[in-house]
Amino acid sequence: MTLEALRKEIDRIDDQLLDLYNERLKIVEEVGRLKNSTGAPIYRPEREREILERLKRRNRERGGLLSDEAIEALFLELFAVARNYELPERVAFLGPEASFTHQAAEKKFGATSAYLPIHTIKGVFREVAEGKAKFGVVPIENSFNGIVSDTINCLSDYDLKIVAEVLIEIHHVLATKAEDVKQIKRIYSKDIAFGQCNQFLEDVGLDLVEQIPVESTAKAAQMAAKDPEAAAICSEVAARLYHLPILFKNIEDEGNNRTRFFIVSDFENRPSGRDKTTILVRLPHRPGALVDFLNDFKEAQIGLTKIKSHIVGGVSIFFIEFDGHKEDEKIRKIFEKHEESIKFLGSYVKEADDV
Numbered sequence: 001m002t003l004e005a006l007r008k009e010i011d012r013i014d015d016q017l018l019d020l021y022n023e024r025l026k027i028v029e030e031v032g033r034l035k036n037s038t039g040a041p042i043y044r045p046e047r048e049r050e051i052l053e054r055l056k057r058r059n060r061e062r063g064g065l066l067s068d069e070a071i072e073a074l075f076l077e078l079f080a081v082a083r084n085y086e087l088p089e090r091v092a093f094l095g096p097e098a099s100f101t102h103q104a105a106e107k108k109f110g111a112t113s114a115y116l117p118i119h120t121i122k123g124v125f126r127e128v129a130e131g132k133a134k135f136g137v138v139p140i141e142n143s144f145n146g147i148v149s150d151t152i153n154c155l156s157d158y159d160l161k162i163v164a165e166v167l168i169e170i171h172h173v174l175a176t177k178a179e180d181v182k183q184i185k186r187i188y189s190k191d192i193a194f195g196q197c198n199q200f201l202e203d204v205g206l207d208l209v210e211q212i213p214v215e216s217t218a219k220a221a222q223m224a225a226k227d228p229e230a231a232a233i234c235s236e237v238a239a240r241l242y243h244l245p246i247l248f249k250n251i252e253d254e255g256n257n258r259t260r261f262f263i264v265s266d267f268e269n270r271p272s273g274r275d276k277t278t279i280l281v282r283l284p285h286r287p288g289a290l291v292d293f294l295n296d297f298k299e300a301q302i303g304l305t306k307i308k309s310h311i312v313g314g315v316s317i318f319f320i321e322f323d324g325h326k327e328d329e330k331i332r333k334i335f336e337k338h339e340e341s342i343k344f345l346g347s348y349v350k351e352a353d354d355v
């Protein structure tokens with residue numbers, strides 16, 4: 001046989017192997033579903049060993065060419081692929097546990113998904129980019145504090161897509177093990193949360209009590225749970241997590257404190273019929289560049305829902321959102337025309353107009 005003919009033979013067998021690997025993975029998927037519904041462990045080394053020994057025996061009986069080591073190497077790799085496949089899709093979020101981002105993640109993925117608290121926004125992006133988590137949940141803007149720069153920087157740097165948005169109403173509670181407000185000697189919270197509850201603290205006579213800022217409201221609940229003379233200003237979930245009784249709910253001075261979150265992943269959504277699209281735009285430095293760009297949206301009758309300027313690495317860019325999906329004819333045309341300037345960040349089901 002010629003080399004070409006031999007290679008054709010190899011290609012034919014590789015095709016069969018590929019189909020068989022996929023067929024195997026289909027069964028593994030079923031096993032994974034079964035295990036995830038009962039909480040059984042994914043990794044079963046004894047079962048892997050049993051398979052290897054059986055295959056080596058069979059290989060020997062049939063006078064196969066593969067060595068024992070080769071069988072081990074090939075099949076151990078296959079088991080690793082299977083285990084990764086069986087793992088439920090992990091969700092990385094800006095932690096710690098019981099943070100408002102955790103709440104947003106649970107709103108989207110339910111209470112039993114595999115969650116991974118990560119301490120920085122960049123860390124969340126990295127987990128998803130490296131395939132350690134399928135989804136990442138990060139805040140993008142808050143009605144009092146505005147846009148979250150770290151999230152925009154990461155959207156600019158990483159090649160992930162926004163696949164959904166979530167809106168959460170931010171409510172604070174005062175939680176404590178103290179029986180009476182008068183017993184409270186110190187309050188733990190995040191610095192901005194103290195500021196959001198000034199009026200309440202004055203009303204209940206806690207305005208002169210020592211305020212101890214910590215890195216998150218979840219941490220505040222954890223600290224207060226260890227000290228019967230302390231209270232925490234935190235979320236309801238954080239109080240529950242640390243078994244801290246809630247004394248007052250909704251203690252923020254102004255209502256309507258909302259935070260919007262993005263869910264990022266490694267794929268793009270298909271159109272749903274009620275989509276919103278987010279892009280970053282870097283325009284040339286010439287008079288009227290922004291006006292000309294926006295005019296194309298006006299002419300195509302595309303409703304802009306947000307435009308914010310932002311500095312990334314010393315360069316001014318625009319964060320822009322509008323109604324519709326990337327695949328809509330009129331949006332495709334604009335993307336073609338401004339290909340050089342636009343970084344597409346995602347088209348996803350519209351949940352909210354604004355925070």
Ligand SMILES: O=C(O)C(=O)C[C@]1(C(=O)O)C=C[C@@H](O)C=C1
Pocket residue numbers: 028031032042043044045047048051078079082083086
């Ligand atoms: O049999 C199982 O329990 C599986 O999950 C399947 C499988 C395999 O690929 O054969 C994968 C992972 C386990 O460690 C053992 C075996």
